[in-house]
Amino acid sequence: MLQTLSSPLPARRLLLSASISMALLSLGACGGGGDADDGGAQADIAAVAEPAVAPCRASGNNVFDQLLGCVTVDGVRRHLAALQRIANAHHGTRVSGTPGFNQSADYAEKVLRRAGYQVTRQEFQFQTFLSRSPSQLEQVAPRPVQSIENRIMSYSGSGQVRAAVARPSGAATGCSSADFAGFPAGSIALLRRGDCTFAVKATNASAAGAVGAVIYNNIPGDLNGTLGADFTLDLPVTSVSQATGERLAATAGLVLRLKTDTFRGQATTSNVIAETAGGDANHVVVVGAHLDSVDAGPGINDNGSGSAAILETAVQMAGMRVRNKVRFTLWGAEESGLVGSTRYVEQLTQAERDRIALYLNFDMIASPNAGYFIYDGDDSDQVGAGPGPSGSAAIEKTLQGFYSRRGVAFRGTDFSGRSDYGPFIAQGIPSGGIFTGAEEVKTAEAAALWGGRAGEAYDRCYHQACDTYDNINLRALDVNSDAVAYATLYYAMSARPLADLRKKASQYTAPVVTWPEHPPVRQ
Template identity: 50%
Template sequence: MSVFLVTRGKTFMRRIVIAMIMALALPMAMATPANAGGLDDLFAKLLVKQVKGSNVKKHLDALQAIATANGGTRAAGTPGYDASRDYVAGKLRKAGYKVTLQPTNFVESWTENSPPTLNLTAPSAKTYAPNEDFFTFQPSPAGDVTAQVQGVDLTLPPTPTPTSTSGCEAADFAGFVAGRIALIQRGTCAFAQKIRNAGVAGASGIIVFNEGQPGRTDAFPLDIGEWRAGVPMVFADFAVGNELAATAGATVRLKVDATLVLGTNDNVIAESRFGDPRNVVMTGAHLDSVPAGPGINDNGSGTAAILEVAEEMALYPVKHKLRFAFWASEEIGLLGSDQYVASLSQAQRDRIKVYLNFDMVASPNYAYKLYDGDDSDAEGSPPGPPGSAQIEQQLQAFYGTRNLPTVGTDFDGRSDYGPFIAVGIPSGGIFTGAEGIKTAEEAALFGGTAGVAYDVCYHQACDTIANINATALDVDADAIADSMARYAFNLSSIPPRTAAAAKRAATTAHAVESVS
């Protein structure tokens, strides 16, 4: 018998023994009050012991080998991504999960064939200068439409407001007449969010214009990675938008001549065989890298950590359904997670009781940052949906058991929690830092070097297997295991979700403007 078969047999038998112990303990533990050291506490301690940093490292070694064999990258649309997908899916199937590959789209190529057109045709005529007064919003679909313009929740002078929220909420389009061209103002939320809302409202074309604030008065070309409204779209300077808004009954011709080619990548979604499907505990990490490098910290670290947790939890007779997601195309606009959430019915969204996101959990100059679910610092982005504060507290409690400090980090819209908090799903997670600079206060708390980026190889070719902090990787993998095990058996700390709470969450989500 080979060494492989012996090792595999021992691992399998160990999991069978664990499953038998858990099955015997289940009736007794279920009768124990949650606050008296119940099933969640028992299995959290067991899982943390099972999850090993050395096993997480083996997954990272495999992802590095995949990148090395595929031109040094695992980016969306590359063979390196497909091999990463197959590796993760294979491990999950072998562990016993029900695995689904969900196709998602991304922009494979976009070419502008000729300059765009934006002409006022009524009540008077005026031609705006392409690539001066306005630019094509990349990657706009082609289209040629003449229709009346309708402003969407605009904030125009002399109203004294620091920024616009135009188009950030579906409610902004109440009364919008389908078939008109949406005139939307820049500000507050991601451009992509405004575009998607306009598409849902039935806009035949989209004009986004600047706010008129200092430093934001010139139009410029932008690639927002968003095409799903399916209509031509341009970005204009403030003078153009203000003029169209002030012209009663303004009708324009909007034309974009471009060739848009879409590619397909797969999300990997794995579900436990056990657990109540009405109560889903979900965790996710993005699987793709940037084209420039192998993406071992960003985000092989999150991928490998939750993959190890999934393997060790495979035979747990959990009370709540577990769902592990490995997202495609995060680096080009959160496309995998966004299309996943968009594909869910409201009932399916309601079944997801918590979403935990792990993106970069082993930065070389790390800090233990937890998403600020309650906005305790009262700065930057608003809090997450109700329940997010409790997720943050649960993670804090784990680090506290090891006498490790943590600091908060904003829900700034830069990772795959974004689509979840936008629909009111309680979210949280761990982040060890990217291109930001470590402060002196953080160096005093966590060690490392103040005045240096948390990850000097962020989005670069040097984000290799040598770009990992083993201590952070091991500790964070344990923290993931602890929270997943606890929520797998006990969701009592998460408040019931209401329609009103979900609506409030949606109105405050994506508070930082981003092209992605």
């Protein structure tokens, strides 16, 4: 059963859906993070005006160099400043289903229309999630009483409980009901990440009589997860780091107090879709990024960065004569489980899917402690879910070539279907893209390769209020905005029959996605 709101709430923002009467979230602010010089950030945000539309006059033999010269970091930052300004006007968030997202989509539509594109807004409903106040986790016993840093699991139920803590008698991950044999009903379950979805863990714990659940990471760093939109149990569920979880697991006589205050309900949002007037309509290059943030913050790196790079690329490509049609897409409700991209792919006919030559995905391309990752289309890393559909390896090589020419070291990242490429690879559509890291901790080896700070997350503000205009690595934004422009133009102009890249969907087995949340890391 969906939670209902039983009492009036302070006015913050209203969901634009008749299914939801009112909702709120209390959002704080924390500092930025990054290697960029952001001294003028607030002035940049305050000064942002209507986006200038000045298409690149690229022609002749050096069209790639000309386009990359036109797609500037300043141009991309203007779009980021606009998104930050929108978030500032809507209590620090641009989450789908709220005016903050709707105005972000309005802004993107205006930019694309002024550049000369025909723009479509594809509306759809989805199950939204809001945390109306920060989750609280407190050690009550043994004393002293102390607060514990935690992250609420998206789609957690509401509740306030004080109870002894118990672990499964079987596997610590709690992925089987048998793991909870003898579990003391009325306890808070302490579970380790891994082997199954967070929803399975929480459901098994609830069935065993748990009144709440705390899930701890199985790798260093914080854990940001989702139970998925189908999770409807009224069970409070939160997460802690690996170090915290292991400390709690070793504490005898542990009693915790856990409080969550959440809203789950139907909301309406949209995708923004624009395409070139020219180009072969039988060989469509789809370029996409999700436009929404989580409800905790403005989402400027995640994923204003990918959206802004696509917007600026589209503006600068306006009017170019392309060989293959290009479709620019900004997705809604990605943070709710890839909903927008999934709805888009689902509503296409098979003939329309067959006309899509490939999909390029750009999600989190300017993390402050950045790495440079390319989706592993050929599974050369032999990690995780396996290769993408036939043709994905060619996209990977195109992006590798770009980085090599720029003198930027790169590594692969697992092609698991946890970002908006997921629905495309499920249909056998070749896909690829770039990523600069999320909450995973940068190793000493990675820091030696790329610089930055070992022992810290690639993005320490991932899914937090501090993912602001200041939370951007300007070098990564500059390099990767050019990567977006290069890959888009490369396939827009490709003389090679793009149909040769792909096989029919029946010839490709998509990976099983166990956690529809985009950082491509192991669960």
